[in-house]
Amino acid sequence: MPATTLDLRETPPPERHPKIHNAFEALASGETLRIINDHEPKPLFYELQAEVDAFDAANYQCEQDGPRKYVADLPKQ
Template sequence: MNQFATIIKAPEYPPQLKHKVIFESFDQLASGEAMLLINDHDPRPLRFQFEATRPGLFSWKYLEQGPETFQVKIGKLG
């Protein structure tokens, strides 16, 4: 079984769609599943948005922290 239910490569999406795609993908995860976000910069503002809109519902773990590539495992908590 794959460690991630979905993988999102954010640079492949136009700026106006990135967060929409990420949040829709997260919302489709089952409890206990995780997705991988790959980005070309630190997605810290996205984490703040998760904290504001889905407090207590997610986990956030950096797997790679730049300088060119950032990979974050975003899990859906039960």
């Protein structure tokens, strides 16, 4: 069960990554941040993988749940 869920579909694009980073930093080790987005968050995945040591890239999951709804789980080591 994710510790935090952020629905970003109504958030302006320039505000999304800072909001995600802040929520991810607030997680405890072993928790997961779930984001709901209007596109597949591959650029975010690569950003976290390159810049955030605590991001558990091996257990990242993303599923499309409609034409403009993607649900991604961002686990923290």
